[in-house]
Amino acid sequence: MSLRYDGLVVVVTGAGSGLGRAYAEFFGSRGAKVVVNDLGSSLQGKGNSVKAADVVVREVITNGGTAVANYDSVENGKSIIDTAISNFGRVDILINNAGILRDISFKNMTDEDWDSVHAVHMRGVYKTTQAAWPYFRQQKFGRIILTSSAAGLYGNFGQCNYSAAKSGMVGLGETLAKEGVKYNIRTNIIAPVAASRMTATVLPPDLLRQLTPDWIVPVVAVLVHPDTSFENGSVIEAGAGHVSKIRWERSAGAILRSDETLTPGAVLAKWEDVNDFSNAEYPNTTADLVGLLKHSQGLPPNDPGESIRFDGRVAVVTGGGAGLGHAYSLGLARLGASVVVNDLSNPHTVVEEIRAFGGTAVPNQSSVENGEEVIKTAIDSFGRVDILINNAGILRDKSFQNMTDEMWDAVNNVHLRGTYKCAKAAYPYMRKQNYGRIINTTSTSGTYGNYGQANYAAAKTAIVGFSKALAIEGRKSNIIVNCISPSAGTNLTRGVLPEVVVQSRKPDYVAPIVLLLSSDKIPVDASGQIFEAGCGWQARTRLQRSDGYDFPHNTPLTPEMVLDKWSEIVSFTPGKTSSPEVIADSRARILANIKTSGDIPPSGRQWLDAIAKARNAPAQRSSMTFTDKEVLLYNLSLGSTPSQLPLVFEKHPNFHVLPSFGVIPGTTASRPFKLEDLVPNFDYKNMLHGEHLLEIRKYPIPTSGTFVSECRLIDILDKGKASIAIIGTLTKDAATGDEVFYNELTLFLRGTGGFGRKTARSEHSSTKSSSTSPSRKPDMIIEEKTSTGQAVLYRLNGDRNPLHIDPAVSSAGGFNNPILHGLCTFGIATKQIILNYGPIKSIRARFVGVVTPGETLQIESWKDGNDITFQVRIAESGKFCIAGGCATLEQSLKTRL
Numbered sequence: 001m002s003l004r005y006d007g008l009v010v011v012v013t014g015a016g017s018g019l020g021r022a023y024a025e026f027f028g029s030r031g032a033k034v035v036v037n038d039l040g041s042s043l044q045g046k047g048n049s050v051k052a053a054d055v056v057v058r059e060v061i062t063n064g065g066t067a068v069a070n071y072d073s074v075e076n077g078k079s080i081i082d083t084a085i086s087n088f089g090r091v092d093i094l095i096n097n098a099g100i101l102r103d104i105s106f107k108n109m110t111d112e113d114w115d116s117v118h119a120v121h122m123r124g125v126y127k128t129t130q131a132a133w134p135y136f137r138q139q140k141f142g143r144i145i146l147t148s149s150a151a152g153l154y155g156n157f158g159q160c161n162y163s164a165a166k167s168g169m170v171g172l173g174e175t176l177a178k179e180g181v182k183y184n185i186r187t188n189i190i191a192p193v194a195a196s197r198m199t200a201t202v203l204p205p206d207l208l209r210q211l212t213p214d215w216i217v218p219v220v221a222v223l224v225h226p227d228t229s230f231e232n233g234s235v236i237e238a239g240a241g242h243v244s245k246i247r248w249e250r251s252a253g254a255i256l257r258s259d260e261t262l263t264p265g266a267v268l269a270k271w272e273d274v275n276d277f278s279n280a281e282y283p284n285t286t287a288d289l290v291g292l293l294k295h296s297q298g299l300p301p302n303d304p305g306e307s308i309r310f311d312g313r314v315a316v317v318t319g320g321g322a323g324l325g326h327a328y329s330l331g332l333a334r335l336g337a338s339v340v341v342n343d344l345s346n347p348h349t350v351v352e353e354i355r356a357f358g359g360t361a362v363p364n365q366s367s368v369e370n371g372e373e374v375i376k377t378a379i380d381s382f383g384r385v386d387i388l389i390n391n392a393g394i395l396r397d398k399s400f401q402n403m404t405d406e407m408w409d410a411v412n413n414v415h416l417r418g419t420y421k422c423a424k425a426a427y428p429y430m431r432k433q434n435y436g437r438i439i440n441t442t443s444t445s446g447t448y449g450n451y452g453q454a455n456y457a458a459a460k461t462a463i464v465g466f467s468k469a470l471a472i473e474g475r476k477s478n479i480i481v482n483c484i485s486p487s488a489g490t491n492l493t494r495g496v497l498p499e500v501v502v503q504s505r506k507p508d509y510v511a512p513i514v515l516l517l518s519s520d521k522i523p524v525d526a527s528g529q530i531f532e533a534g535c536g537w538q539a540r541t542r543l544q545r546s547d548g549y550d551f552p553h554n555t556p557l558t559p560e561m562v563l564d565k566w567s568e569i570v571s572f573t574p575g576k577t578s579s580p581e582v583i584a585d586s587r588a589r590i591l592a593n594i595k596t597s598g599d600i601p602p603s604g605r606q607w608l609d610a611i612a613k614a615r616n617a618p619a620q621r622s623s624m625t626f627t628d629k630e631v632l633l634y635n636l637s638l639g640s641t642p643s644q645l646p647l648v649f650e651k652h653p654n655f656h657v658l659p660s661f662g663v664i665p666g667t668t669a670s671r672p673f674k675l676e677d678l679v680p681n682f683d684y685k686n687m688l689h690g691e692h693l694l695e696i697r698k699y700p701i702p703t704s705g706t707f708v709s710e711c712r713l714i715d716i717l718d719k720g721k722a723s724i725a726i727i728g729t730l731t732k733d734a735a736t737g738d739e740v741f742y743n744e745l746t747l748f749l750r751g752t753g754g755f756g757r758k759t760a761r762s763e764h765s766s767t768k769s770s771s772t773s774p775s776r777k778p779d780m781i782i783e784e785k786t787s788t789g790q791a792v793l794y795r796l797n798g799d800r801n802p803l804h805i806d807p808a809v810s811s812a813g814g815f816n817n818p819i820l821h822g823l824c825t826f827g828i829a830t831k832q833i834i835l836n837y838g839p840i841k842s843i844r845a846r847f848v849g850v851v852t853p854g855e856t857l858q859i860e861s862w863k864d865g866n867d868i869t870f871q872v873r874i875a876e877s878g879k880f881c882i883a884g885g886c887a888t889l890e891q892s893l894k895t896r897l
């Protein structure tokens, strides 16, 4: 099926370049009418030109499509959607893509840096989407894409503003997904890694070249197609051919008894349980708190654990006048902290309550939007600020359809901007002190989305991204930043939950984990995390990523290819998922695809996976017991004559085996893999011995005994028309345990290539391409004629490959006659080198031409120090059968054989 968009109207914001442009061109080419929105501004949001959108419109039209330009800011979303309505009478698909960057470290970030990013990424998205929403609802069809980013999902240094806004897309998208489902409006969130004007500043050029929008557009094309309604509220990561899905993962957590024994120390005692994901769930809503409460109430009193105190610490609690803020303020003060109780309406009662039990507290009545004022109270009163609990909040719940700008702004200003402002004001003091604990309040309505709370969900998930980014920046100053997602009966929830439920969810049962996160006892690596808590239960929430699918790099990615693999992309197969914690974890997966894909055809992945598995498989052990009979046979099969008594008579006092005997255990050892499972079109008849390395690690070589060998696959390299398998075998003497031989060989597998990326020999292989021979005449040329029965005899050493004896097989393999074993030629050459130069410790060679039994071998050799270079020519034809051979002499053994 070809995915088409005929009759549909697509609005793409920020479509003047990069990813947006690619979207516009794609949809234009597949039948849609496109509104190409672009402000025409430079990346920093300055300047204005109509060119960018016009150029793209012209391009769409030139390619036979239909498009109009719009030059409005997304903050004026209505005008953008009006352009669609006035030109095409409808709007079906909205791709929120526009964005700006204002990267700067948090310490240097200005309010303008914060606000401008949020105006475009958060408020702009809200404005365009809300303008399109009524049309979608009315026509009972709509597709929305929100653009997030790895920076939003995992946080990124220097991007507190951007990480926040991009994380906000998750909560907003999940909420719109829930609200839109009954109108057939699907909202999904894409986290693209693509080279664009925006990423050009943060990614290295080599990488950028591979991260084209072409890897993203087909994924979005699938998500917005009318026939593909399977994803809604999903987060999809895509880049460089890798596509995967992200979902929330929540640990089962620790359940403690919800009474006065629920203390920060008691939570610390259960910290492992809080962070244990072995029985995790994958929620899209709040935990079953009623059940958890019941469980909690049935438990015995809690283990008090370590004592946690805050003496000498100064804490600021925003929204500290009631509910959770009240519980935090009281808890901190009871444990020795000096507390600034911030509350817009009444901080005084809580301050009095604290003072009444001898604690230290001062009130602050500023709005959190004036974070400087809030923090100033701490500095003026106590000279420092160690702990900031951003807790203040308001609700303005409304369906997205009926949400007003005032509702959007009020909620975002208090929750998100307020959190930013207080953190920003406290940060310089915390840096100077080299100490800080910041706990920001998110919500399950944010992380999982909630009907009627688009404003709140966006703000609350934006707080998560902000916290993750700030955690990264703050770490080196010992500033630990975490998020709490509390479930408690407060004035905020009183409006939406029955009173009895509100009562059972005491803020006191959330406060202990928040106090723990505010303390010195929190492990340093517990920064940038989300914890859910309520009713005595505390758990951690993180993102989990499916293994996804890696598309090959040799074929342009199409939506049809993506659709075909969708079930694999979104499959969370146990054992194959990952839990990226930082942006590098996410990018590593995408970079891995760049590294491994090369020009891999679609079917190649199965072979590469099989090879990777075989390479990582443990070596296989096997043994070979031999007597003088095997030794005599080996020596004879390499042409030993009756006159060479030490080689042919076992009773001779100098009876010995030719040292290349080491290839026998090295090549007859059992292999832990089958070549037919690792390469396509494997055929035994087409397998040729390509290269061989033999190392002799111990002299004298026994003439009877048992060898134990361990064989493993080193690699398989795709050579295009063929592939080569590299196999390593280590052999030990079973009697002594000493290493005796190491063999590394390549098998040249004709007709099996083309499944992966054409590779050169990997550096780790010790048989790497043999050296060239010196330009001078050979120092020695030795001739040895093979016998016509040479292969017939040699095969009795163990390699009974019919290629060497059966004319039918050798003919099918493309040879006129059965051919000689490569290792027979190798053995003869080795024998001659040893006879003429002395014992060797290693020898390697490449087989470059076949030998027919009966032909004469001319071994040409050169000696340079301890190295003997050699090549073997077939005297009858003048052709080489071994090229670039090299042996290294064993100096410690002076005697010649």
Ligand SMILES: CCCCCCC[C@@H](O)CC(=O)SCCNC(=O)CCNC(=O)[C@H](O)C(C)(C)COP(=O)(O)OP(=O)(O)OC[C@H]1O[C@@H](n2cnc3c(N)ncnc32)[C@H](O)[C@@H]1OP(=O)(O)O
Pocket (backbone or CB within 6 Å): 666, 667, 668, 671, 687, 688, 689, 690, 691, 719, 724, 727, 746, 747, 748, 759, 760, 761, 799, 801, 803, 819, 820, 821, 822, 823, 846, 847, 848, 849, 850, 851
């Ligand atoms: C585990 C226990 C296993 C026991 C093994 C037992 C196996 C035995 O029974 C089988 C045998 O003994 S067969 C007999 C011995 N071998 C031979 O006779 C092979 C002789 N060589 C040839 O015919 C060609 O060189 C030939 C066909 C090998 C290559 O020639 P071409 O197709 O012309 O290759 P070319 O185009 O030059 O190169 C393609 C890429 O392959 C690399 N290459 C070439 N010859 C190689 C060789 N001999 N070994 C390893 N790699 C080799 C090239 O470098 C090239 O790679 P790249 O493109 O990266 O440069």
